[in-house]
Amino acid sequence: MLFDLGAVAYLSGEAGTSALRDVAGLPLTKATLVADIASARARFGDRAAVLVETTLLRRKAATKLSDGDRWLFTDEALQQATAEPVARHRARRLAGARVHDATCSVGTELAALRDTAAVLLGSDVDPVRLAMARHNVAGVDVCRADALRPVTRDTVVVLDPARRSAGRRRFDPRDYTPALDALLDTYRGRDTVVKCAPGIDFAAIAGLGFVGEIEVTSLAGSVREACLWSAGLAQSGVRRRATVLDTGEEVTDADADDCGVGPAGRWIVDPDGAVVRAGLVRHWAARHGLWQLDPDIAYLSGDRLPDGVRGFEVLEELPFSERRLRQALSARDTGAVEILVRGVDVDPDALRPRLRLRGSQQASVVIARIGAGVASRATAFICRPSR
Numbered sequence: 001m002l003f004d005l006g007a008v009a010y011l012s013g014e015a016g017t018s019a020l021r022d023v024a025g026l027p028l029t030k031a032t033l034v035a036d037i038a039s040a041r042a043r044f045g046d047r048a049a050v051l052v053e054t055t056l057l058r059r060k061a062a063t064k065l066s067d068g069d070r071w072l073f074t075d076e077a078l079q080q081a082t083a084e085p086v087a088r089h090r091a092r093r094l095a096g097a098r099v100h101d102a103t104c105s106v107g108t109e110l111a112a113l114r115d116t117a118a119v120l121l122g123s124d125v126d127p128v129r130l131a132m133a134r135h136n137v138a139g140v141d142v143c144r145a146d147a148l149r150p151v152t153r154d155t156v157v158v159l160d161p162a163r164r165s166a167g168r169r170r171f172d173p174r175d176y177t178p179a180l181d182a183l184l185d186t187y188r189g190r191d192t193v194v195k196c197a198p199g200i201d202f203a204a205i206a207g208l209g210f211v212g213e214i215e216v217t218s219l220a221g222s223v224r225e226a227c228l229w230s231a232g233l234a235q236s237g238v239r240r241r242a243t244v245l246d247t248g249e250e251v252t253d254a255d256a257d258d259c260g261v262g263p264a265g266r267w268i269v270d271p272d273g274a275v276v277r278a279g280l281v282r283h284w285a286a287r288h289g290l291w292q293l294d295p296d297i298a299y300l301s302g303d304r305l306p307d308g309v310r311g312f313e314v315l316e317e318l319p320f321s322e323r324r325l326r327q328a329l330s331a332r333d334t335g336a337v338e339i340l341v342r343g344v345d346v347d348p349d350a351l352r353p354r355l356r357l358r359g360s361q362q363a364s365v366v367i368a369r370i371g372a373g374v375a376s377r378a379t380a381f382i383c384r385p386s387r
Helices: 005-012 014-024 033-061 075-080 084-093 108-113 127-136 180-186 202-207 273-277 281-288 322-331 348-354
Strands: 098-101 119-124 141-144 156-159 192-196 212-219 222-230 240-244 249-252 267-269 300-302 312-319 334-342 361-370 377-385
Touching: 005 014, 005 033, 005 127, 014 033, 033 075, 084 108, 084 212, 084 222, 098 108, 108 119, 108 127, 119 127, 127 141, 180 192, 212 273, 222 273, 240 273, 249 281, 273 281, 281 300, 312 322, 312 361, 322 334, 322 348, 322 361, 322 377, 334 348
Parallel strands: 098 119, 098 156, 119 141, 156 192, 212 240, 334 361
Antiparallel strands: 192 222, 212 222, 240 249, 267 300, 267 312, 312 377, 361 377
């Protein structure tokens, strides 16, 4: 193990803090890494490895945490750490509650919860990560405990089971650590919030006996997680929710879904991934006065683009074939093209060079299968992106 309790104690102390400031000044790029490690080893001996690794992890953490340059991590802990805006969103939903983060790891959830929770406790079975949490979230009470052996009562229990092992993702929730089925059994009847991978099978969750709300959250255009809110914490009548943190918009399955199907209007819209993953495309479309191009395809259309949403203004529609698309794009003097595909077996990265475009203009192409059975057809829409 690169990190042990001794390494955490050193990095948390005055000598380690000073050494980290010095190592942070090294480039640590691919071109300089070998020389930089040699320089660190000459100055700090056996401590060089944890100093360099911590510095590199802190640089990676900048995409998740606003103050990650003072945190301690292991590589796997950082990979699974919740991005700060996502953690703060969850903390707002738990404002005023007594909260026990029973898989607190290095403390990213605790950092958000301490600003909103009435009472807060963190625990973890890993002593190294727990020591890092004490450094990262000073002043929050933490203790060593197994999440499968509850140590609190009358609290909301936040759980984030590990979905990676040796850097590899685990897709079966029963392979999480702790296993999701064991966690749900352990805390059945309690108020719980369980962070899961965004691609988790909703039917499989129901099969494990989960009753409550599944919230799918996106940030910076990327779906980050699916969060399970037990029945006592779920909004009445809501079983699925999509939260788009970039815009602050939320849509649920309790909203109206009276969305029609029709040919393309002025705009084509590809809904945010959280909306698609949560199965709320029709609900979101109805809210914004849009319609589906096809009942089985997530692409939407409308004559007005919703505020803050990127869309594609339709310039031309044609039956899809590479030859037709190449000719149409060349006629528009297109040299660079963004390609979006749904329902058609087309690889955009493979198609793009085969189009052999040499023009000076940019365009977006939306390719979708429209219709069902023998009446279905692959259709290409040449578009101008709104931004």
